[in-house]
Amino acid sequence: MGDSDLDIDGLGFGYGNASKVLDGISLKVSGPQLVSIIGPNGVGKSTLIYCINKILSPTEGTVMIQGREVRDYSVKELAKTMGFVPHATSDVFPMTVMDTVLMGRHPHSGRKITDKDVQEAYSILKTLEIEKFAMRQFDELSAGQHQKVVLARGLAQKPKILLLDEPTSNLDIKHQMDVTRILKELSERDGMTVIMISHDLNIASRYSDYIVMMYDKKIFRIGKPEEVITEENIRHVYKVESKVITDDGRPYVILRDPQFRPGPLDDNSFCSGRCEGYMPKYLLIG
Amino acid sequence: MTSDKVLRSVDIWMDEGEEFDDEVKNFRKGTVRKIIFIAGCIAAAVVAAGAAMNIGEFHIDFFEIYRIIWAHLTGNVYDENADWILWQWRLPRICCDILAGTGLAAAGVVMQSILRNPLADPYTTGISSGASFGATIAMALGLSLTTSGFAVVVNAFFFALIPTAVILAVSRFKSASPATMIMVGIAIMYMFNATSTLIRLYADPDTQAAIFAWTVGTTDIREWSHVVTMSLFVAAGLIACQLMTRRLNVIATGDESARSIGVNAERLRIVSLLVVSFLAAGIVSFTGLIGFVGLVCPHIARLIVGSDNRYLLPASAAFGALLLLIADIIGHVIVYGHSIQVGVITAFLGAPLLLYLILRQGKEVWRCP
Numbered sequence: 001m002g003d004s005d006l007d008i009d010g011l012g013f014g015y016g017n018a019s020k021v022l023d024g025i026s027l028k029v030s031g032p033q034l035v036s037i038i039g040p041n042g043v044g045k046s047t048l049i050y051c052i053n054k055i056l057s058p059t060e061g062t063v064m065i066q067g068r069e070v071r072d073y074s075v076k077e078l079a080k081t082m083g084f085v086p087h088a089t090s091d092v093f094p095m096t097v098m099d100t101v102l103m104g105r106h107p108h109s110g111r112k113i114t115d116k117d118v119q120e121a122y123s124i125l126k127t128l129e130i131e132k133f134a135m136r137q138f139d140e141l142s143a144g145q146h147q148k149v150v151l152a153r154g155l156a157q158k159p160k161i162l163l164l165d166e167p168t169s170n171l172d173i174k175h176q177m178d179v180t181r182i183l184k185e186l187s188e189r190d191g192m193t194v195i196m197i198s199h200d201l202n203i204a205s206r207y208s209d210y211i212v213m214m215y216d217k218k219i220f221r222i223g224k225p226e227e228v229i230t231e232e233n234i235r236h237v238y239k240v241e242s243k244v245i246t247d248d249g250r251p252y253v254i255l256r257d258p259q260f261r262p263g264p265l266d267d268n269s270f271c272s273g274r275c276e277g278y279m280p281k282y283l284l285i286g
Numbered sequence: 287m288t289s290d291k292v293l294r295s296v297d298i299w300m301d302e303g304e305e306f307d308d309e310v311k312n313f314r315k316g317t318v319r320k321i322i323f324i325a326g327c328i329a330a331a332v333v334a335a336g337a338a339m340n341i342g343e344f345h346i347d348f349f350e351i352y353r354i355i356w357a358h359l360t361g362n363v364y365d366e367n368a369d370w371i372l373w374q375w376r377l378p379r380i381c382c383d384i385l386a387g388t389g390l391a392a393a394g395v396v397m398q399s400i401l402r403n404p405l406a407d408p409y410t411t412g413i414s415s416g417a418s419f420g421a422t423i424a425m426a427l428g429l430s431l432t433t434s435g436f437a438v439v440v441n442a443f444f445f446a447l448i449p450t451a452v453i454l455a456v457s458r459f460k461s462a463s464p465a466t467m468i469m470v471g472i473a474i475m476y477m478f479n480a481t482s483t484l485i486r487l488y489a490d491p492d493t494q495a496a497i498f499a500w501t502v503g504t505t506d507i508r509e510w511s512h513v514v515t516m517s518l519f520v521a522a523g524l525i526a527c528q529l530m531t532r533r534l535n536v537i538a539t540g541d542e543s544a545r546s547i548g549v550n551a552e553r554l555r556i557v558s559l560l561v562v563s564f565l566a567a568g569i570v571s572f573t574g575l576i577g578f579v580g581l582v583c584p585h586i587a588r589l590i591v592g593s594d595n596r597y598l599l600p601a602s603a604a605f606g607a608l609l610l611l612i613a614d615i616i617g618h619v620i621v622y623g624h625s626i627q628v629g630v631i632t633a634f635l636g637a638p639l640l641l642y643l644i645l646r647q648g649k650e651v652w653r654c655p
Contacts, residue, residue, distance in 0.1 A: 079548030106548055
């Protein structure tokens, strides 16, 4: 059997002598898959991504990329194999959208930008439906468009493994679905392993091949969405009550709030303008 | 159907996107505009150089200046007086203007990118002050790391490395933000300036006057050996900076982001600061402290060519040369019979220009980090 694209074994991380942020993380991912990492704030999701991408050095355990320890990769070698789409990016001196996306070609193309680089960057912008902004300044775009541009830059690297830190957090629901579906399709067509942090359980459930649920610095559950997204797991990890329903074979979460007592809901009532008294029984996330 | 559109786009990507020739042309068109600006600045600098050499008691016609220079270069000197005045008095100064303007503006571009701060330049980060202090103690006290003819430059480079090392140490051990690094640089600048002033207080009157004029910033040098040394520093520094420009674009997006695209931000920052120190020392040793060029030129050039360092660096460098030549002309004509040091004029021009850019510029060209 060949090496996994990503093989994490007993990974731990802590800042100085302070308590650990990650403990005993083991995970193997290979081939064209979309893997979502979910969990409450502060459980170490971003730290895990940073350890995989060599931004942070693990204090315990190993991270292997295609059979080789990540610390043995040079920064440029790693960028050819693995892309990273951060949650936020600096735009102190904003460039055009096209120039920003073309940065993703840096590990492959050196100093000269070829016509092929421009064509590839443009086709990625078109895939993400932001090609009309190609020559606009990055800082002229909305937060959601920013997120798509940074995602386009990550895709322009044409990596074998793409790590994403909440890539859809600033997008509306349509664009969240579009972007996640594109990631899923690209992973299948390009043989790319996509690992993304998500707070949207329903989006993660709809498009992911596997879900990693983290809790208290550790992996709490790994599995197919229907194995991980359960009422019991959500109660344990997020400390909230929920109702999980199944559609197209995938689980979807409806959150419940026992502390909230809505008044009677008139089916014929229509709310517009001031809406006091119009309270939903369930709150759908996503 | 959206799904079909996505599939088609993905297929286009897989087919290497051959249908985007127009977009490639459009992208390249933007590049032409940037090159035109750079060429325009160079042409304007050539004209300004002629105008600057035109000033002086010995009158030489504007177009005659270029003919005399050409005749000298081709070994067909026909007016020995004019030739001597141009080559011994005026041309070294003009070359110094061009070299100092080019080098300081380029250093400003690099500093602003690596520190991701629009206020960074060799002056505000204390690098120029360090170089100035090194040169001052070599000139006033005769204290130098070497006894060779390059004593002043070597001292300037060594002391320029001190603020560089402090900025790097603070950023490494205290995880300082780019804004903090500037504040560290300003603190060091004040420290070096105070020490330089202290030395001047105890120097003899002649040395005091020479150091004072030099501290204000002057390009009025007469020796070709100085011009040659300076041009070696500036040429080497500019080539090194230009080779780093694409990586500087990446580092400006943040260290984590840069790392994920294959650029080791920490290493690039160290190399860049060393190159800037080298460049600043090579200039400051001969001209003294010339402020605002490294700060203002990148911002003005950024308005025209954008923030892509591959074009911003040569554009700022060309504009820096032009700005210093204009400052030189103003310095020689503003008070009849006297010349004012170029450093004073750049401060007078640069300070309001910077204020204007900050207060009145409709389009944002930078953001506070």
